[in-house]
Amino acid sequence: MSKKNNRGLKEALRKMIVSLKRKPQTIPMLVLAVAFLVYSLNLTHVSDTTAKIQSKGMGLSGFCTMLFSMLSFVCFLNAYPHRKKTNIPMLVLMLLMVVGLIFCDTYYMGCINAAISRADHPIVVDQNTIYIQQAFDMLGVHRIILAIGFVLVLLVPVLRKMLRKIDTSLAVEEGSEMASLHLSQED
Secondary structure: OHHHHHHHHHHHHHHHHHHHHHOOOHHHHHHHHHHHHHHHHOHHHHHHHHHHHOOOOHHHHHHHHHHHHHHHHHHHHHHOOOOOOOOHHHHHHHHHHHHHHHHHHHHHHHHHHHHHHOOOOOOOOOHHHHHHHHHHHHHHHHHHHHHHHHHHHHOHHHHHHHHHOOOOOOOOOHHHHHHHHHHHHHO
16 A cells, blocks of 8 residues: 555646646745735734834735735736747836845835834834734745745746756656556567
């Protein structure tokens, strides 16, 4: 039973690599999807932080982050149409949106830093306002994931060449299979 599971796992891994060989842009798309999920699932912390600090441009920054996240997916999917060449203008637009996302995250983190460290009435992060620290930490992680996705998008041609070097062909067991084919033809 262990050999059967091992063989099934190897076959699933082989099929995944074959799929990635056909569409290497799947790798950066998954990374950008993770970035979107990280931000979306922590949107409550961002909204609560915006309501607490109320600094200029924080709400707009959060809105632009969600908007650019969704629009960058649309541009990404249009940049790599099925069985066609890469759509360079859409790819450039998507990369600009990712840069905009990183800028929005950096601006928002700067607003949090300014609110915590200002001289008059600084925002104190305690148990009641721990969401401010959680939002700040999440934005740092979000920026890192976006930067990794940006680099991976730029490296899609390199990924394509690297993946093509992986041998995914099935090994044919000549002796046993050929003999059974030969015997079945004689009947």
